[in-house]
Amino acid sequence: MKFRWFIVFMLFLACVISYLDRAALSVAAPLIAKDFNLDPAHLGIVFSAFFVGYSLFCFIGGYAADRFGARRVLIVAIAFWSIFCSLTAVASGLISLLIIRVVFGAGEGPLATCTNKIVSGWFDRREQTTAVGFANSGLQLGAALAGPVIGLMAVKWGWRVPFVVIGIVGMLWVLMWSIFSSDRPEGNRWIRGTMKLPVSDDAASGKIAEVLPRKPLSAYLKSPIILATSLAYFGYAYILYFFLSWFPSYLMMERHLSLASMSIVNVIPWVLGFMGIALGGFTSDLIFRWTGNALKSRKIVIVVGLLVAAACVALAGIANSVGMAVALMSITVFFMNLTLSVYWAIILDTVEPARMGGVGGFMHLLANTAGILAPILTGFLVQWTKVFTSAFFFAGGISLAGALAVAFFVRLPRKSSASVDNLNMETAHALTD
Template sequence: MQGRYGWMMVAMLFIAGAVSFLDRAALSVVAPLILRDLDLTASSLGVIFSAFFIGYSALCFLGGIAADRYGPRRVLLYAMVFWSLFCGLTAATTTFASLLVVRVLFGMAEGPFLSNANKLIGNWIPVSRQAMAISIAQSGTTLGGAIAGPIVGALALAYGWRVSFVVIAGAGFVWVIGWQLLGRSAPTDSSKVAEPETHDRPPIAEEGTPGTLVSYLREPAVLAIGFAFFGFGYLLYFFLSWFPSYLTMERHLSIKDMSVVSTIPWLMGFIGYLLGGAASDYVLKVTGRAVYARKIVLVVCLLAAAVCVAIAGYADSVWSAAALMGTSILFLYMSANSYWALILNMIPKEKVGAVGGYVHMFGNFAGIAAPTVTGYIVQKTGVFNSAFALAGGVALLGSVCIAVFVQGQPPREGVPMQERAA
């Protein structure tokens, strides 16, 4: 019964992820309308995109610490309440300054989400299924990104861009009611869910000798995961913030056509999330080495994503650009579960929230950098080619960091393969 309840928690996280990216992607979809309505330049719009991640990054680490201290149920409840509120308040902004403030506060409210979701999965789901659980829970974000274009685009064209933010904020408040009724931080009897720790966890500190939080944060492997997450985030937030505008500004699509074309990469990302989780857990089953399984999937997929996005900037048609970007997002999201699964497999449970929030903070520094840097590149050059190439280069460096600094442990002596991979 508790096993089924744990997967219901995963389903609730899936819905929350969809709402979070529906809220977050809305600004990108209506950016051309806001650009004209508020009289913004490309560089000032880039600053607005980055403002979200200033607040988001600030609360990633603190949200993870709160997960360890207060439990993910309570933190997720408050996070959804506040991010839905500030999403709705976007409709009330009339100047660059007011939009900037709302986006920072909106980002702060969303910051704790993924570290708390990871903590919740670690509490409810066995090690052998954690990568798949993470993929299912977080694949909701790609669904939210995919439906943002048609939904927000249709609402904005029919009723104005302000109404679209009010409507989608309501979805968050509906989720809050469901979470208040059903959400739980962990099973009452964790022994009914937990499985024996026969995998290579935790390699950073031996069982029974937990280190301080600072000692984990300084580990080269943790810092490498953080930088790789930065590479993941740079590519993702370049796409999230600027790909819709690229389609309208450089490829000259209408808002209506852009809202359709921009869904293609998101749908590929949804598939990638599920494929990545299945691949990671399969490699774990075959090898019995959790860290190795997460590492190999991350390195291969992040590298493939980097190559595809760099080529996409030089595509000769809008459809080839969308196809290459979709392939890049497919591989990018195939790697997405691995950052979080590595933390679950390397770090003692009582520090998972804080270390996860720390790594997530690194990843979202890219959310500050990518939109602003891209805005300045576009304003100075008038084209997007260099911005695509830069996104690919940063992701490539992240893949190299994981390959070099994250070292999996060998299978334990005397433990049958099927027991190690249970």
Template sequence: MFRKYRWNIVLMLFLANAINYVDRSAMSVALPVLNKKFHLDPFETGLILSSFFIGYALFNFVGGYLSDIKGPKKVMGYAMAVWSVFCGLTAGTFNFVSLFTVRLIFGFGEGPLTSTTNKTTNNWIPLKERATAVGICNGGAPVGGALSAPIVAFISLKWGWQASFLALAVIGIIWTLIWWRVSADKPEQHPQVSAEEVAEIHAGRNDLVTGPQTTAAPVKVSLLSVLKQSRIWALLVGMFGYNYTLFFFLTWFPTYLVDARHLSIAQMGFAAMLPWIAGAVGQVAGSVIIDYIYRKTGKLLYSRKIVLVVCLMFAALCVGFTGFASTAAGAVTLMTIGICFLYLQATTYWAIIQDIVPSEKVGGTSGFIHAVANVSGIFGPAITGWLVETTGKFTSAFVLAAGLAMIGALAVAFFVNATPADAKKEVVA
């Protein structure tokens, strides 16, 4: 299976997601140093973390929409180039305002990644392999998060925090140059993809309106009509809870370990790596479990939904209890288990979108859901900073993240349901 050319595209997307999370996580790892250098209080720290998500959320939708119109190759290439340049420019910031501005534009660049990844896998991957492929692509995120903590901590202590951002910028530019050479918007446009592989990729695909194997012209569906569906909004609520919890961990957990648990920078770098490793295992394992359930039951939406709801609930419980842990080891252990469960269900959102949305609207729908869900990243870090500054503790911040994740799981459980059109895909692969 992995000898097919499409898995080269999956590998590149895995690396893009890994670079994305190394770049993104670098700021949270470097923040304890920057807090002292720029004299930032907890609320200002939260604003710096939130600034990234303002640009990021906006371009979640813009990038996904453009990938439907212009194709994912161009959107992904330009996005990586922009975020890599501004990752490097982070090294030149000198106060709160300059850091806020650079992180804002950095977010613009990273915004298109996930929705464009989803569009690319929709174009390149057959239905029977889709959850596995999406899981591998997005599995780069926790791998990048795991690498970021020790690498950035080591470089910051050895050569200064600026060096880590410059090195990451160079890696991103190298990826961009390779991407332009090996990728294409669709498999049939790439000279190295055989006709047999193209046929395999397109075999068994269903149009949501005309049904499988039809020769009738597909009925055009507007993006607005897709976004008006109640199950799309329920899926959005689920992703909001997932994102809020993930971004709380991504942005504040390293600072929590240093400020509340009194770990050194070196100790924090190691401790913060453990949940990311568990998340990487969970990401890939979750996608394999989903495809296995689908093959055994023939129920496409069920295979995604059962993993999403159960794992997001368990993640919520672990994160909530972390706020009451009495030791640093206990907090790291609970958060590690929680992030593993969080990533076990991370693939499901993107797989569900591909399953219930017409192919030509996957990019725009992915971008819209991701954009609105990522509003959590705009307000969440600032709210956490305010809660910590007001209460002097992190407990309420952990409980809030857990509560939103639980609400998201319940929304998906009760409101994301199959329609008669979806039933056309309910066949054993």
């Protein structure tokens, strides 16, 4: 039984590496901008380039996970992104950096959907959101590590060296994953015959190709619940990518911190974000146990988390000191990350296993268009206004819109409420067994 948590731990490490890779450019951005003579608008375009490939391959990777298995897709994806992370070190200017970032982003696209799908194969519903939360908490830990690790390495050896080191770490993970992982427990040679299957998974055969979906993918993609959840996820992602791309530069450009000081200060919000993700899944499952209503438990966490995040990020834009700005952004990152696992929990609750990859990839694609928009819009707002205040307020407004979308549009269709209530009661009964 413990081996399934080892699988989650491996996914946790993959998430750590993912954000260590991704945040490396943000930490090193002031040095890169100086080397390549990039102004804020150009730097915003570089940040956004990653998400051009990333957003597209969120969906393509999810579809591939349904067709070929999430384990195989992760092996290819993480090997691919590790290679292109290392190639960042050979960039010679704006154009080469843009090309590398687009392809690098494509490699990272499948991770979240594959993580969700693997958890659905190893855990039953009573623990899925908690498992997803633990795995995803590695994202924020990777970002927290990026400040001191990348910053100090860049100061000592130059900004190119950290990208090579992180790429090597990614390839070591691929080797370990290839040896020990599987899509489902009965397909794992290390524990075969020693643990029971998740009771709620339709894929009893363990062979991806034999699990026939009952509904077309398009039926899920048009669902109001999926569309509204995607909009809320977009609100979360806009703050995330505004913060990930620009907060280090904000601390240096507007608050006049040194690279070494910024690298340390930037750790604080990410540590709280790590705690937020880990607690978000647990909190949602706890409310589920209390209410017996899956959808209500998801809505409460998302709406409260995004509302608090919206208020705090806006206030951070008018903070009168570095300490207050960092404190408010830390609260923002904590509350927005309470919601992260819950978007994926809605997929686990409402989508059949054979469609989870495609639906999750679609939701992830829509949400991560924020990764394209947030860095560019922030860059141009800063270029135009010469300060960051408007960018903070705009990010808060997007988060508020996401909270309202879930509050008003994520609800059960009246004609199917009885069947869904039955599903909630069955699940609640399973949780208390």
